[in-house]
Amino acid sequence: MSKALQGGGQPVEEQGGTRRDFLYLTAGAMGAIGTAAVVWPFIDSLNPAQDAVALASVEVDLSPVEVNQAITVMWRGKPIFIRHRDRAEIEAAEAADNDSMPDPEPDRQRIVQPPPNTPVAAATPDSDFLVVVGVCTHLGCIPLGQKPGQPRGDYGGWFCPCHGSHYDTSGRIRKGPAPKNLAVPPYNYLEEKQILIG
Amino acid sequence: MASNGTAPGSKLVKWIDHRLPIFTFMRHETHEYPTPRNLSYWWNFGSLAGIVLVIMIATGLVLAMQYAPHKDLAFDSVERIMRDVNGGWLLRYIHMNGASFFFIVVYIHIFRGLYYGSYKPPREILWLLGVLILLLMMGTAFMGYVLPWGQMSLWGATVITNLFSAIPLVGESIVEWLWGGFSVDNPTLNRFFVFHFLLPFVIVAVVFLHLWALHRFGSNNPLGIDAKGPQDKIPFHPYYTVKDAFGLGVFLIVFAAVVSFAPNFMGHPDNYIPANPLVTPPHIVPEWYFLPFYAMLRAVDFDIAIPFTGIVIIEAKLGGVLVMFGSIALLALLPWLDRSPVRSGRFRPVFKWFFWVFALDCVILGYCGSQPAEGGWIVAAQIATLWYFLHFLAILPLLSILERPKPLPASIGEPVLKGGGTLAGAAAKPMEKA
Numbered sequence: 001m002s003k004a005l006q007g008g009g010q011p012v013e014e015q016g017g018t019r020r021d022f023l024y025l026t027a028g029a030m031g032a033i034g035t036a037a038v039v040w041p042f043i044d045s046l047n048p049a050q051d052a053v054a055l056a057s058v059e060v061d062l063s064p065v066e067v068n069q070a071i072t073v074m075w076r077g078k079p080i081f082i083r084h085r086d087r088a089e090i091e092a093a094e095a096a097d098n099d100s101m102p103d104p105e106p107d108r109q110r111i112v113q114p115p116p117n118t119p120v121a122a123a124t125p126d127s128d129f130l131v132v133v134g135v136c137t138h139l140g141c142i143p144l145g146q147k148p149g150q151p152r153g154d155y156g157g158w159f160c161p162c163h164g165s166h167y168d169t170s171g172r173i174r175k176g177p178a179p180k181n182l183a184v185p186p187y188n189y190l191e192e193k194q195i196l197i198g
Numbered sequence: 199m200a201s202n203g204t205a206p207g208s209k210l211v212k213w214i215d216h217r218l219p220i221f222t223f224m225r226h227e228t229h230e231y232p233t234p235r236n237l238s239y240w241w242n243f244g245s246l247a248g249i250v251l252v253i254m255i256a257t258g259l260v261l262a263m264q265y266a267p268h269k270d271l272a273f274d275s276v277e278r279i280m281r282d283v284n285g286g287w288l289l290r291y292i293h294m295n296g297a298s299f300f301f302i303v304v305y306i307h308i309f310r311g312l313y314y315g316s317y318k319p320p321r322e323i324l325w326l327l328g329v330l331i332l333l334l335m336m337g338t339a340f341m342g343y344v345l346p347w348g349q350m351s352l353w354g355a356t357v358i359t360n361l362f363s364a365i366p367l368v369g370e371s372i373v374e375w376l377w378g379g380f381s382v383d384n385p386t387l388n389r390f391f392v393f394h395f396l397l398p399f400v401i402v403a404v405v406f407l408h409l410w411a412l413h414r415f416g417s418n419n420p421l422g423i424d425a426k427g428p429q430d431k432i433p434f435h436p437y438y439t440v441k442d443a444f445g446l447g448v449f450l451i452v453f454a455a456v457v458s459f460a461p462n463f464m465g466h467p468d469n470y471i472p473a474n475p476l477v478t479p480p481h482i483v484p485e486w487y488f489l490p491f492y493a494m495l496r497a498v499d500f501d502i503a504i505p506f507t508g509i510v511i512i513e514a515k516l517g518g519v520l521v522m523f524g525s526i527a528l529l530a531l532l533p534w535l536d537r538s539p540v541r542s543g544r545f546r547p548v549f550k551w552f553f554w555v556f557a558l559d560c561v562i563l564g565y566c567g568s569q570p571a572e573g574g575w576i577v578a579a580q581i582a583t584l585w586y587f588l589h590f591l592a593i594l595p596l597l598s599i600l601e602r603p604k605p606l607p608a609s610i611g612e613p614v615l616k617g618g619g620t621l622a623g624a625a626a627k628p629m630e631k632a
Contacts, residue, residue: 046376046378052378052383056380076379077381077383077475078475135381139356139360139361141356142475142477142478161478161480162478163571164570164572177514177515179501179513179514
């Protein structure tokens with residue numbers, strides 16, 4: 001039938017694709033693109049909504065947190081562990097810096113320093129605060145170790161009771177099934193002891 | 199009268215049947231449906247599973263009318279169902295334990311298929327549809343367990359959705375997409391409720407496909423051989439309707455006993471603590487029916503790397519996820535892994551033993567899954583996981599080649615009738631009564 005339409009029985013483009021094949025393909029491709037364009041809003045509607053995204057930053061005042069104290073704040077529905085480390089803990093973390101850890105990362109790189117050459121930087125030359133997301137990188141449990149009396153694992157940091165991951169005083173994974181260190185959230189110093197997370 | 203293609207009955211029935219032959223269809227598929235005469239009680243569990251599905255949908259519908267899928271209301275609305283709604287405690291306990299009994303029945307149904315080779319030609323698609331139903335059931339059960347919004351709900355959901363973060367590159371985005379936020383929160387609960395409501399009806403649809411595929415060649419049977427003629431079969435009604443009804447009675451006695459006297463036996467007390475995103479329960483365990491898979495997930499506690507280079511190809515987390523989903527994928531591949539032409543384990547002297555070892559292996563995996571992931575339990579789970587995969591990938595393919603099956607009987611009827619196909623009339627007689 002296609003041959004008849006294309007010129008009274010003369011075989012047109014016998015070996016290659018016919019005009020009809022071309023139309024099938026382009027119509028099919030347009031149909032696929034159109035369908036994908038319609039499906040996308042449905043899929044995208046399941047992504048975090050704007051109100052959830054808007055709650056994505058939180059300010060924290062660190063001044064009441066004494067050395068060796070820890071506080072937990074909520075950020076994006078997740079706990080953020082903030083620990084005011086003492087010198088021994090920092091030195092232990094720095095002494096442990098090496099590449100044989102499951103997720104090697106020097107302690108210094110896990111601390112956000114106040115911007116240099118500012119009064120804030122002068123006041124806190126070496127921030128003693130460690131800020132990490134308190135969610136085990138294995139399967140998302142909340143590690144123990146924030147409150148006094150809770151187990152802190154073999155490395156003095158945090159211990160996840162679900163599947164036995166041990167984190168050190170820099171929040172780095174040292175032992176257990178978790179693949180990554182406790183994440184460091186994006187944060188900045190607004191003032192000497194005031195941070196903005198997110 | 200049965201085979202002339204029209205249904206008996208009133209003029210109205212005939213009028214409808216002529217236009218929509220639904221009465222003929224029902225009669226053909228449920229009354230006359232010729233079924234092997236030698237089915238044992240292991241064949242009760244398919245219809246039992248269907249009945250439990252109906253029980254779950256019926257109780258689920260009325261529970262949904264009282265439940266509030268919001269994180270601030272969910273836990274209290276479930277407690278309200280338990281205390282204030284008329285008969286609510288009963289309906290919820292039926293629904294809660296119904297999930298467990300659904301899995302008990304379906305697991306028996308699956309192991310029956312494994313033993314008697316019900317997955318073999320020509321029933322591969324029937325088997326694949328069954329695996330699909332199992333997957334849908336797992337998804338539905340998992341999301342249902344989240345709805346009461348207790349501690350185990352929240353943390354079980356957190357652990358399971360975090361599995362998807364193991365996917366390289368896009369894992370984190372997928373998890374946030376699943377959550378509709380940055381943690382398991384109200385949007386997650388809301389969509390889980392929607393899917394928990396929707397999926398059972400999808401299961402119903404797949405069950406119909408499962409039945410359609412079943413009725414194409416009819417049931418397998420304990421001998422695993424094809425029916426040679428009408429003397430090997432009996433009509434489904436009344437013979438198997440009455441047998442299924444008896445089995446249902448026994449099942450309901452057990453079910454009612456658990457619902458009445460031990461409704462929380464298979465549950466976890468932590469789920470009666472309202473969800474708290476700041477405190478993880480010390481020991482997160484899924485419901486018992488997921489334990490073997492949970493054990494396999496946790497068994498991979500090592501990275502898979504290229505030897506001597508330290509280059510990690512598959513992280514432990516991704517490895518565990520692959521193993522867990524792989525264990526179900528193997529079930530789907532089973533018809534192509536076990537190539538032995540003999541279906542029934544009765545005539546496979548070596549397979550028979552490996553079948554029971556495999557069943558024991560699954561129980562061991564389940565027990566390992568219920569224990570903390572430490573020390574010996576990890577090693578035990580690793581050995582059991584290895585055996586699970588060996589069973590499918592090495593033992594069954596090798597047995598297909600090496601095993602020498604016992605001789606098969608000439609027909610289903612022969613051992614009973616001692617002469618084979620001469621008594622066709624005897625089998626036809628009850629059909630007239632039907």
